[in-house]
Amino acid sequence: QGVDLNADLGEGLGGRQLTDDEALLTMVTSANIACGFHAGDPSTMRRVCALAAARGVRIGAQVSYHDLVGFGRRPMEVPPRELADEVAYQIGALRVFAQAAGTELAYVKPHGALYNRIVWDESQADAVVDGILLTGADLPVLGLPGSAVHRAAAAARLPIVTEAFADRAYRPDGTLVPRTEPGAVISDPEQVIKRSVMMVTEGSVFAATGQRVPVAAESLCLHGDTPGAVELAARVREALIGAGVDIRPFV
């Protein structure tokens, strides 16, 4: 029994570091690296790629809307063709640093508002997949189970990888409680740890309403940008290993 651990990394800008990339890279097996559209400058991209490659952590392109000022949190009505081109641009830029680090780009995980949008927006989901295809690489798409982007990726014969969130509340239908609702984010570390282990070992989790919800995820998303994030990530990892789970990249 095994699981991949992924986290957003390289979200610094101009020398300011937002996440403790070095520490998180000792815990995760997949690094979603910002590509410069919502965060991440070229030197940060290069540095984090080199660190990831040196530790055997897989490198994923964390593609985003072009919104540096808004950190990619604001949904945009980008025409599909334009969005595909923006995704391809970001993948091409990050690929240089993955290859310079002696490895290859391993997957794509959209960021923020784009991630949430392509859970349901078929047109933008298709555009993201078109952007990946433009790059000529059959990159797996890391995303929410049942999302539009996963359907689009499958239709284009791209591999899909499902993920779950240890610190997010689920609804009985398996979708996430939106962040705008109370209780959407679980802040108690003990709860997060318990849920992580349950998700991986039992393939389910308790919904906010009490029901057991199946959550079959190949990867668990850890958050790196909150206070105490690094320590919590370390504890989740330890708890999983203690429960006999093999922490390993999905690719």
Place this chain on the structure above:
Amino acid sequence: QGVDLNADLGEGLGGRQLTDDEALLTMVTSANIACGFHAGDPSTMRRVCALAAARGVRIGAQVSYHDLVGFGRRPMEVPPRELADEVAYQIGALRVFAQAAGTELAYVKPHGALYNRIVWDESQADAVVDGILLTGADLPVLGLPGSAVHRAAAAARLPIVTEAFADRAYRPDGTLVPRTEPGAVISDPEQVIKRSVMMVTEGSVFAATGQRVPVAAESLCLHGDTPGAVELAARVREALIGAGVDIRPFV
């Protein structure tokens, strides 16, 4: 006897087109395509790459300082390591669209303030070459004869390609009269055409002071962003062909 013709293309942004890319692509053999740092959005990059590839025009990465607001005209003291990473990022991004168009990126030509800076700044010249090497491709560097970036490229065993400017005045030592001086830019179309032919067929040109100056260039740079630019480019091309010159890419 032959010569390459190059021009800056794809300098539009957000649907606004600055240069008549379609027309210029019927005249040049090498297209310096903006990579998003001084101009050029992903969709423009893709479109111009596709048009260039369809016509057999070579695609070059017109890398720049990161200065969209200033169109890359303002010199920046970017630390060399950072500059190398910025160059690699831009090349990686453009490469995706060259490959999607069924071809390969063929060369690099720095833009604006960066172009002028690395005529003499050894440190930034080395950084640009380091950026090219980071991408793993032995891309030729198109630049001014005798420039620091050409020395750096040669030292790194990258091919170098020299260029001349038909509409710029030269000093007796073969350098350009700076734009800040009167008479730096030659605006009379007849003069530009005459000088183009002389540069290519005789390998020399008259300096502002009257002396004949050797100008051995493998490529001639045409400007595409001035009124009448397209018509002038067409006339230069015709005059060269009329003088028995073979218009052909340098690679």
Place this chain on the structure above:
Amino acid sequence: QGVDLNADLGEGLGGRQLTDDEALLTMVTSANIACGFHAGDPSTMRRVCALAAARGVRIGAQVSYHDLVGFGRRPMEVPPRELADEVAYQIGALRVFAQAAGTELAYVKPHGALYNRIVWDESQADAVVDGILLTGADLPVLGLPGSAVHRAAAAARLPIVTEAFADRAYRPDGTLVPRTEPGAVISDPEQVIKRSVMMVTEGSVFAATGQRVPVAAESLCLHGDTPGAVELAARVREALIGAGVDIRPFV
């Protein structure tokens, strides 16, 4: 009988000029000046403000989503509070240059995707009005008759100014035919001129379907970024004057 003529100006960036600001300023009475979020750098803003003030042309803040790469053409789901702050920021920046030119900012006209969005989006319309109120100035809002932003402005006791488009097709209900539909933009100069005069002198125009539609506009929008735009603007202006219309600013 009179009408105001407005046009988008100062949409250049980094020394590249998109519109012929000098020529257009001899024709319009109100200049919608870009504030740096979709186009327009500080030096362009200052220069165009000075030119406008010297000619007695009113200065309006052409506020936009923050999307330089997309020229503000892409709708964004900016939280209302954030949007209000972005509007206030742009107005504050432009106000400096209006005052430095010896005049005052006279009105606000949202740009592109934001303009279209606040025709119907109550929340963003309120946010734009909140942004204006934040600046402490009772600035008139130039917009489409019946738009949500006009309702919001009226509710906040801001003056509203209606505009019509001489080169756009109307539907029988007085709304514009969307640009995505055929015939949305009228390109025949004679038609544009005839409609301009009819709109102002008769207060109506023929819809695409043939009916006469009332169009009571205090300002007529001229486009400055198309080939032949300056010449067409001049002819519209002449035709209006010839029909006895007084061309005068609305404020």
Place this chain on the structure above:
Amino acid sequence: QGVDLNADLGEGLGGRQLTDDEALLTMVTSANIACGFHAGDPSTMRRVCALAAARGVRIGAQVSYHDLVGFGRRPMEVPPRELADEVAYQIGALRVFAQAAGTELAYVKPHGALYNRIVWDESQADAVVDGILLTGADLPVLGLPGSAVHRAAAAARLPIVTEAFADRAYRPDGTLVPRTEPGAVISDPEQVIKRSVMMVTEGSVFAATGQRVPVAAESLCLHGDTPGAVELAARVREALIGAGVDIRPFV
């Protein structure tokens, strides 16, 4: 005996907060607020202005080169006229939020590479002062004693305010040891506290080489973006108060 305490605030972007603005605002008397060119989005500017005004902390415009990706750390050769316009733009934008908070912009303190540049670059120093004058406000300039920008400000009859750095090593001539040299930054909290008190109560400090150097500063700069910054700022403040120093704004 009194001194002003200033710190850089509002350097977040898109919801990410770089400095603990709330905590620092309980310690400083002057807040240098980022204006969107190196950091700081409109909502952050508004929020920090409101917090500062509520506490009676003075609001200063932390103007910068336009370099969001590089956090304003990279010197730029901006033509003086353009730089003046960029400074005026930023001041105008921030002024809106200061006024919305019921107060007025109180001073200007350039950021990062621009701050360092105008210690010696007369042309850019003049440009910064020209930018302030463009806004029509006689804003004091907070800067290094003896700097070119202070000479330019004095020549233009703008008030000047001198500052000292508690955590930076000084040379015998009163200039700072450059960050590129070892020992430039003093990281021992005890040393920083001791030097702060000595600077204010004795008007001097020990240079790296041991000599006593006169440091007559009206304001002491505290850094807010390092780990432990808030705690250190609190201790410096306490120590100063304990030594009988009155912590008060310079304006």
